[in-house]
Amino acid sequence: MSCLEHPLDYEPGGLHPVHIGDTFAEGRYEVIDKLGHGCSSTIWLARDLTTASYVSLKIIEADRSESSTELIVLKHLEATFDAEDEGSQHIVRMLDHFVHEGPNGSHLCIVQEFLGPSMTMKIEGNSAASKSRARRIAGQLLHAVDYLHKRGIAHGDLHTGNILLCIPASFSIDFGTPIRDTCGLPAKPSPHRPKYLVGPISERVPNKFIRSCMAKPHIKVCDFSESYMTGMTEPPPLASPHILRPPEGILGDLPHATLQTDIWGLAVVIFQILTNGGSLFSSLNDDYTLETIVLTLGKLPEPLWRSWSNREKFFDDDANPVLQVDSWSGLSGISSKTYLKETIGHWPVAKEEILALEAMLEAMLRYDAKSRCSLSDLVHCDWMVGYGHRRGGVDVVVATQTDMDRSISVQEGSRKKTKKSRRNKGKKGGK
Known part of the structure; x- marks a missing residue:
């Protein structure tokens, strides 16, 4: 089965073995299903038996729990929460946190809102409605990152998998039975490993739920495990996908994410969202990413240009493309310069919007990191004012915990668990 964590990650100091029906925080949170996993955590759909609501439960591996900076960032976000700021509506909320002792060590556990699918899926269709949805998402994302930056937080990992859709109030969904899988697990049982792995719920989500x-x-931005916050003494190293990194993040020695790396990566993601999966730059490897950056934006400034050791395979000293030979086919050719205006020009919208978007992206994709346009200015740029802002205020009702409790059902074996079949049996867990 795809999308499963590696069984060898379950060892002392590693992931905590979790089974459907397990409880945490003195019985308060009951595991219902699997939402997914990261490089150092698993994320579960759980039921808060104290409030009778659904939540997301993130369990960090033991060796990373003590050094994790995610909780620091989330606490800061809660302490500085401002409901009047539009960006606050687009950042996931932390509900609780605690430490769980297990066979593999002490695990930091973070409880957050239960949200819907991520933006890794494409926006269906090329209609006016689909373009409107893409603009809406891009605008909300700009407000979300502006909200973070005003609090001195660089997200550090702004890919579409960390942009989640909220669940609307008018829905009803049955996620079915959690999928258990023993493939890859050693036959000999061990207290350090689960008896089975659980497939993520995303593999069973019906298309009608995604369309809803x-x-x-x-949208809401999640996952602050790679974030940097002003004053943080031991921030996590820069870990965003290389396709989202600016040249100084690929060639330089940046110790951590910055507001400026966020701005560059945000431009790449916004283009991806607006063009339904299109890419500004190549993701094949670092050299091809840098090649397409130079073809689109021009020659890199020094010392970055000289620090690119393979530049001569792609360009002469004046950044003119040179003849390349494909190692597989033996065919040769010269890459073409494709300027940002030409790349954006393929998007089938009015010329006025293309010009506004080009101006916004150019301001975000400047080689000089200090001159990149700040989010506080970007949220007032021509593209945002004309196309990215919501019109008429909030026009979507997001599901409350009560809505989800009424509308979600998950099956365990042959027994379906809903509000009627689960009562408040847990004790309140402390933070």
């Missing part, structure tokens, strides 16, 4: 979430999309 996308009808009037409302």
Whole structure:
């Protein structure tokens, strides 16, 4: 089965073995299903038996729990929460946190809102409605990152998998039975490993549920495990996908994410969202990413240009493309310069919008990191004012915990668990 964590990650100091029906925080949170996993955590759909609501439960591996900076960032976000700021509506909320002792060590556990699918899926269709949804999502994302930056937080990992859709109030969904898988697990049982792995719920989500979430999309940014915050003494190293990194993040020695790396990566993601999966730059490897950056934006400034050791395979000293030979086919050719205006020009919208978008992206994709346009200015740029802002205020009703409790059902074996079959049996867990 795809999308499963590696069984060898379950060892002392590693992931905590979790089974459907397990409880945490003195019985308060009951595991219902699997939402996914990251490089150092698993994320579960759980039921808060104290409030009778669904939540997301992130369990960090033991060796990373003590050094994790995610909780620091989330606490800061809660302490500085401002409901009047539009960006606050687009950042996931932390509900609780605690430490769980297990066979593999002490695990930091973070409880957050339960949200819908991520933006890794493409926006269906090329209609005016689909373009409107894409603009809406891009605008909300700009407000979300502006909200973070005003609090001194660089997200550090702004890919589409960390942009989640909220669940609308008018929905009803049955996620079915959690999929258990023993493939890859050693036959000999061990207290350090689960008896089975669980497939993520995303593999069983019906298309109608995704369409419901996308009808009037409302996004929230999640996962602050790679974030940097002003004053942080031991921030996590820069870990965003290289396709989202600026040249100084690929060639330089940046110790951590910055507001400026966020701005560059945000431009790449916005283009991806607006063009339904299109890419500004190549993701084949670092050299091809840098090649397409130079073809689109021009020659890199020094010392970055000289620090690119393979530049001579692609360009002469004046950044003119040179003849390349394909190692597989033996065919040769010269890459063409494709300027940002030409790349954006393929997007089938009015010329006025293309010009506004080009101006916004150019301001975000400047080689000089200090001159990149700040989010506080970007949220007032021509593209945002004309196309990215919501019109008429909030026009989508996001599901409350009560809505989800009424509308979600998950099956365990042959027994379906809903509000009627689960009562408040847990004790309140402390933070």
